[in-house]
Amino acid sequence: MEEPSAPPQPPPLSSDFQRTPTTAGFPVSTASIINQNNSGSVRPTTASCDLNSHSPVPWSSGLCDCCDDVSSCCLTCWCPCVAFGRIAEIVDRGSTSCGVSGALYTLILCVTGCSCLYSCFYRSKLRGQYFLEESPCTDCCVHCFCQECALCQEYRELKHHGFEMSIGWHGNVERQKRIAATNPPAVQGGMTR
Structure with a gap:
């Protein structure tokens, strides 16, 4: 009787192996092609970057480029809770809704008068997802002294990355699926003789 063979083991990693992470965020451009893995979750096909060699990149717009x-700019000035809720939903990749995040932002503002304690963490998350530089000063200082400008800059940054902010995370995922379905994949050149 033959003994069952052990499953093959992966080769040991060399010391110079550098882990390549998946791309942070969810770019919603027509150039991205959505793949579906076995778990059914959606992930974009984009070039990955090496965390060890990646230096922070500047924001797509300045802190005071509200105009x-x-x-x-108008949304952030008159309804910062809505702007923050939309930012938080996209940054959290749909795990929190715009309404919940906006309500929590408003509650913290009403109770403590200092909603920047909550919103500065989302600026840090956004910077981490897109490898943005911490400028002009720390995230907490930017939100404490320029709350509306910081929210407006984050909102513009997500729009720059291809998000339609008003439809939320799940709407952007559906939109990207429709785009991927209508655009057939590029056919590579066949065999030639």
């Missing part, structure tokens, strides 16, 4: 996008 570049008047609609997000």
Whole structure:
């Protein structure tokens, strides 16, 4: 009788092995192609970057460039809870809703008068996802002294990365699936003689 063979073991990793992480965030551009893995979760196919050699990149717009996008500027000035809720939903990849995040932001603002204690953590998360530099000062200081400008900059940054902010995370995922379904994959050149 033959003994069952042990499953093959992966080769040991060399000391110079560098782990390549999956891409942070969810780019919603027409160039991205959505793949579905066995678990059914959606992940974009984009080039990965090496964390060890990646230096922080600048923001797509400056902290005081609010006039570049008047609609997000007005939303942030008059309804910062809505702007923050939309940012938080995208940064959390749909695990929290816009309404819950916005309500918590408002509650913290009403109770403590200092909602920046909550919103600065989302700036840090956003910076981590897109490898953005911490400028012009620390995340907490930016939110403490320039709350509306910081939210407006984060909102513009997510729009720059291809998100339609008003439809939320799940709406962006559905939109990307529709785009991927209507755009057939590029056919590579066949065999030639």
